[in-house]
Amino acid sequence: MNQNELKKSLSKLPLGLGDVRYFDSIGSTNSEALAWSAGGAKDLSLVIADEQTAGRGRLDRKWFTPRGTALAFSLILRPSAKEKPHLTRIVGLAALAVADSLRTRGLVAQIKWPNDVLLDGRKVAGILVESVWSGVEVDYVVIGVGLNVLKGAVPSAELLQFPATSLEESLGPGVERGKVLRDILAGILALRPHIGTDSFIAAWEKMLAFRDEQVQVEGGSETPMTGKLLGLESDGSLKLSSEDGKSVTVRFGDVRLRRQA
Numbered sequence: 001m002n003q004n005e006l007k008k009s010l011s012k013l014p015l016g017l018g019d020v021r022y023f024d025s026i027g028s029t030n031s032e033a034l035a036w037s038a039g040g041a042k043d044l045s046l047v048i049a050d051e052q053t054a055g056r057g058r059l060d061r062k063w064f065t066p067r068g069t070a071l072a073f074s075l076i077l078r079p080s081a082k083e084k085p086h087l088t089r090i091v092g093l094a095a096l097a098v099a100d101s102l103r104t105r106g107l108v109a110q111i112k113w114p115n116d117v118l119l120d121g122r123k124v125a126g127i128l129v130e131s132v133w134s135g136v137e138v139d140y141v142v143i144g145v146g147l148n149v150l151k152g153a154v155p156s157a158e159l160l161q162f163p164a165t166s167l168e169e170s171l172g173p174g175v176e177r178g179k180v181l182r183d184i185l186a187g188i189l190a191l192r193p194h195i196g197t198d199s200f201i202a203a204w205e206k207m208l209a210f211r212d213e214q215v216q217v218e219g220g221s222e223t224p225m226t227g228k229l230l231g232l233e234s235d236g237s238l239k240l241s242s243e244d245g246k247s248v249t250v251r252f253g254d255v256r257l258r259r260q261a
């Protein structure tokens with residue numbers, strides 16, 4: 001995607017974005033968006049790149065974006081006073097918009113809490129939300145989205161933490177990155193006014209992978225938690241039911257289906 005194609009696809013967005021910075025190649029669009037925000041970027045400003053050479057994922061993982069194969073972008077939000085109590089829902093905002101954009105293409109997308117979008121149980125997109133605070137007040141939030149569009153975006157198996165796939169694998173050749181980008185951004189814009197509502201949580205919950213299944217949640221150094229995946233708390237935390245029937249809330253970690261002994 002070059003800058004002209006990008007402009008063409010974004011011109012069809014129902015609501016205006018802020019400014020757009022396009023790069024043929026960059027380290028990380030999230031890093032650029034954080035620096036730009038610190039320099040005063042407006043709400044809904046967008047950084048997009050055709051290639052990332054130092055893309056970042058959660059938990060200090062690397063994210064690969066080979067040239068010409070993927071979507072890699074970062075959207076800057078300056079949350080309003082009404083949105084500030086719902087910052088923990090922002091990852092859901094992005095995940096829902098990505099999943100919706102795939103569902104409108106006839107695909108059965110699911111969200112692997114908190115930040116992955118799956119197709120047929122394999123990861124097609126990852127989301128990295130980073131925020132900067134002044135004391136107890138959030139200044140800005142950067143939503144970074146990486147989506148494997150073509151097969152060439154999927155790293156080799158030995159580099160993967162979780163099986164991965166691409167849109168091309170499901171839809172065949174000819175997927176237009178600009179159109180997918182436009183749909184995701186339009187989805188974020190449309191969902192944003194509803195971020196504080198119960199129906200937002202219900203829509204997010206409906207898309208969750210592994211519901212009613214036994215899962216394990218690994219949270220870095222902590223002992224993994226296990227239980228049946230029930231759904232979401234109102235702040236977007238994960239609700240499990242432990243073996244002794246107690247309700248457990250998980251705020252951080254990676255979910256996997258639990259291996260049966």
Ligand code: BTN
Pocket residue numbers: 027028029030031052054055056057058059061063071072073074115116125126127128144145146147
């Ligand atoms: C993850 O799965 O751990 C999150 C991956 C997020 C990758 C995107 S690509 C665009 C943006 N820039 C980055 O450096 N990371 C995010």
